Amino acid sequence: MTTYEVIIVGGGHAGCEAAAASARLGVPTALITHRRATIGEMSCNPAIGGLGKGHLVREIDALDGVMGRVADKAGIQFRVLNRRKGPAVRGPRAQADRKLYREAMQSELSETPNLEIVEGEVDDLVVEHGRIAGVQLLDGRVFSARAVVLTTGTFLRGLIHRGDEMIPAGRAGEGPVLGLSLRLEALGLKLGRLKTGTPPRLDAHSINFAVLNEQIGDNPPEPFSALTSAITTPQISCFETRTTPQAHAIISSNLGRSAMYSGRISSRGPRYCPSIEDKIVRFSDKDSHLVFLEPEGLDDPTIYPNGLSTSLPEDVQLAFLRAMPGLENVVIKRAGYAIEYDHVDPRELSPSLMLRALPGLYLAGQINGTTGYEEAAAQGLLAGANAALAAKGAAPLILSRTNSYLGVMIDDLISRGVTEPYRMFTSRAEFRLHLRSDNADQRLTDLGIGVGLVGQERREHHCERMARLDAGKSLLTRLTATPNEARKAGVNVNADGVRRSAFQLLSYPTTQRADLEAIWPELADIDDKSFEQLAIDAQYAVYLDRQQADVEAVQRDEAREIPDWLDYALLPGLSNEMKQKLIDAKPQTIAQAQKIEGVTPAALTLILAVIRRGRLD
Numbered sequence: 001m002t003t004y005e006v007i008i009v010g011g012g013h014a015g016c017e018a019a020a021a022s023a024r025l026g027v028p029t030a031l032i033t034h035r036r037a038t039i040g041e042m043s044c045n046p047a048i049g050g051l052g053k054g055h056l057v058r059e060i061d062a063l064d065g066v067m068g069r070v071a072d073k074a075g076i077q078f079r080v081l082n083r084r085k086g087p088a089v090r091g092p093r094a095q096a097d098r099k100l101y102r103e104a105m106q107s108e109l110s111e112t113p114n115l116e117i118v119e120g121e122v123d124d125l126v127v128e129h130g131r132i133a134g135v136q137l138l139d140g141r142v143f144s145a146r147a148v149v150l151t152t153g154t155f156l157r158g159l160i161h162r163g164d165e166m167i168p169a170g171r172a173g174e175g176p177v178l179g180l181s182l183r184l185e186a187l188g189l190k191l192g193r194l195k196t197g198t199p200p201r202l203d204a205h206s207i208n209f210a211v212l213n214e215q216i217g218d219n220p221p222e223p224f225s226a227l228t229s230a231i232t233t234p235q236i237s238c239f240e241t242r243t244t245p246q247a248h249a250i251i252s253s254n255l256g257r258s259a260m261y262s263g264r265i266s267s268r269g270p271r272y273c274p275s276i277e278d279k280i281v282r283f284s285d286k287d288s289h290l291v292f293l294e295p296e297g298l299d300d301p302t303i304y305p306n307g308l309s310t311s312l313p314e315d316v317q318l319a320f321l322r323a324m325p326g327l328e329n330v331v332i333k334r335a336g337y338a339i340e341y342d343h344v345d346p347r348e349l350s351p352s353l354m355l356r357a358l359p360g361l362y363l364a365g366q367i368n369g370t371t372g373y374e375e376a377a378a379q380g381l382l383a384g385a386n387a388a389l390a391a392k393g394a395a396p397l398i399l400s401r402t403n404s405y406l407g408v409m410i411d412d413l414i415s416r417g418v419t420e421p422y423r424m425f426t427s428r429a430e431f432r433l434h435l436r437s438d439n440a441d442q443r444l445t446d447l448g449i450g451v452g453l454v455g456q457e458r459r460e461h462h463c464e465r466m467a468r469l470d471a472g473k474s475l476l477t478r479l480t481a482t483p484n485e486a487r488k489a490g491v492n493v494n495a496d497g498v499r500r501s502a503f504q505l506l507s508y509p510t511t512q513r514a515d516l517e518a519i520w521p522e523l524a525d526i527d528d529k530s531f532e533q534l535a536i537d538a539q540y541a542v543y544l545d546r547q548q549a550d551v552e553a554v555q556r557d558e559a560r561e562i563p564d565w566l567d568y569a570l571l572p573g574l575s576n577e578m579k580q581k582l583i584d585a586k587p588q589t590i591a592q593a594q595k596i597e598g599v600t601p602a603a604l605t606l607i608l609a610v611i612r613r614g615r616l617d
C-alpha cells in the first residue's frame with residue numbers, strides 16, 4: 001500500500017487546482033486520474049473566464065492557483081467583457097487553444113514539488129473508524145491518505161444522449177465511473193442527476209468566413225494572472241453567424257428526435273446555457289440567435305459553435321447548421337451531445353467542502369452540482385487547501401460572501417443546494433461593488449499568505465504591489481485642493497468651498513490623471529498600474545459605504561414577515577422566472593425568500609422596499 005497525506009481523485013479543472021493547492025502547502029499529494037494525457041482537458045468550450053467566471057479566475061490567481069497562469073499561456077483571444085460598464089461587472093475572458101491549455105497545465109503540475117501523478121480509476125473509498133483512510137483502484141491497488149478530494153466531474157454514472165442513442169460515458173470517448181456512485185450512496189448521501197450538453201464541432205475548412213462578421217480580441221490582451229507580464233501567444237479572431245428561420249423550422253420539426261424532448265432525459269440542465277432546441281421552444285418569438293464561431297486552437301482546424309449545444313441526432317444537426325450563413329457546406333467533425341451524470345447534494349458539505357458524513361473526504365467541482373471550469377477550479381483550490389490543512393492539523397480556510405465570489409458560491413451551494421447546474425453570475429453577490437475582478441488580490445492574497453498557500457514569487461510580487469498602492473493612496477489622500485484649484489485644472493466639483501483630497505477628486509469619473517498632475521506634479525511618481533487601481537478604488541469608495549448600509553439593512557430585515565397583500569405577479573422589476581419561483585414557494589419571511597434558489601440579493605432589496613412602503617406602486 002502506498003501512503004500520501006492527501007489524495008486528489010480526478011485531473012479535471014477542480015482536480016488540477018486541488019492537487020496544486022495541497023502540494024503548495026507542502027503536503028505529499030497524489031493526483032489519481034484516468035489518464036495523464038487528459039489532465040486539464042476542456043470537456044466543452046475552449047474558453048476561460050467571462051462574467052462572474054472571470055472574477056473566479058482572478059480569485060484563484062490571488063490565492064496562487066494555476067488556472068490564470070495556464071490560461072495566459074494558452075489564450076489565443078483575450079477580451080474584457082462589459083468593458084464599457086463599471087469595473088465591478090467587467091469579466092476577463094480568453095479563448096484558449098485546447099492543446100496548449102492541456103500541455104501548460106500538465107507541465108505546471110509535473111513541475112510542482114510534493115505532487116505525484118498516478119494513472120488509474122478510483123473504484124472505492126477506504127473508510128476506517130468512521131473517517132476516510134484512502135482509496136482503492138479498479139486494478140486492486142490501494143493508496144492510503146489522511147484526506148481525499150473527489151473531483152470526478154461528469155463521470156459518475158455518466159450517460160451520453162444523442163437522438164435515440166444512449167452511450168454510458170464520462171465524456172465523449174471515455175467510459176463512465178460506476179463504483180464510486182454506489183459507495184457514495186452506501187454512505188447515505190443524497191445523489192441527484194443533472195445534465196449538460198455540448199455543440200457539434202465543425203471543420204474550419206468547410207466554413208465560408210468571408211461572409212461572416214469578424215470579432216477581434218483586445219489589443220493589447222489583458223492577462224488573468226498578476227504574475228503574467230505580457231501575453232506572448234499569437235492572437236486570432238473569432239467570427240459570428242446566426243441561426244435562421246429555416247434552421248429553426250428544421251429543429252422544431254425534429255424536436256421529437258431530441259433526447260431531451262422525447263422524454264429520455266428527465267434531469268435538469270443549465271438554464272443559462274440552454275441547448276438550441278431549448279432556446280427555440282422557450283423563446284419562440286425570436287427568429288434568430290447569435291452564434292460565435294470559436295477556433296479550438298492555433299494549428300487545429302476545429303471550430304466550436306458557441307450557442308448550439310444539442311442532443312438532436314447527427315443528421316438533424318447537419319441540416320440545421322447548413323441553413324446558417326457561412327455554414328452552407330459545413331462538415332461536422334464530432335456531433336454534439338447531452339450527458340447525464342450523478343452529483344452529490346452539496347448541502348451535505350461543510351464550508352471547508354468536507355463531507356459532514358465522512359470526515360476527511362472533500363468534494364469539489366461538477367460532483368457538487370456546479371457547471372463550468374472556473375467554478376470547478378475555484379472549489380478545487382479550496383478543497384485541496386483544506387484537505388492539506390486538515391492533514392497538517394491546521395484550521396481550515398473558510399471564505400465568506402463578503403470577501404469573494406468563491407465564498408458566495410460555497411455559501412449558495414451548502415445552504416441552498418442545487419436544482420440545476422450552478423453557474424456563477426455577478427448578480428449572485430450582494431457585495432459585488434467590492435468583489436471586483438481588479439481587486440481580487442487585495443481581498444484574498446493576504447489570507448492565502450496567512451495559511452501558507454501562496455508561494456514565494458507571488459508573495460514578493462504582492463508585497464511590492466501593496467506597498468506601491470499604500471504609498472500612492474497616502475500621497476493622494478495627503479494632497480488637498482480647494483474647489484477653485486480643482487476646477488482650474490479641469491475637475492468639475494461643486495463650488496462649495498470644501499477642500500477635497502486628490503483621492504476624492506479621482507472618484508469623479510471624468511477626472512483625468514493629467515488634471516491632477518497639473519495641480520500636483522509629484523503624482524507623476526505613481527506608476528501607471530497602481531494609478532489605474534487607485535482610480536478604481538477611489539470611484540468605488542463612495543458606493544461601498546452605501547452598499548454596506550444596504551447589506552446591513554437586509555441582515556436586519558431577514559426576520560421581517562412578507563405580508564399577504566404582496567402579489568409577486570404585479571411587482572415591477574422582477575423577472576417572470578423569479579416571480580414564478582416566489583409564487584410557488586410562498587415564503588413567509590425575507591429569510592425564507594433568501595433561501596429560494598435564484599432569488600437574488602437585488603430582488604430581496606426590491607421586496608423589502610415594497611414592504612416598507614406598504615404598497616406595490
Ligand code: FAD
Binds near residue numbers: 010120153155198
Ligand atoms: P472534469 O473536468 O469532468 O474532470 C473530471 C476528471 O476526473 C477527469 O480527468 C476524469 O478522467 C477524472 N476521473 C473521474 N472519475 C475518476 C475516477 N473514479 N478515478 C480517477 N479519475 C477519475 N461547462 C460550462 O461552463 N459550459 C458548458 O457549456 C459546458 N458544457 C459541457 C458539456 C459537456 C458534454 C461536458 C462533459 C461538460 C460541460 N461543461 C460545461 C462542464 C465543464 O466541462 C465542467 O464543469 C468542468 O470540466 C468540471 O470540472 P471537474 O474538474 O469537476 O470535472
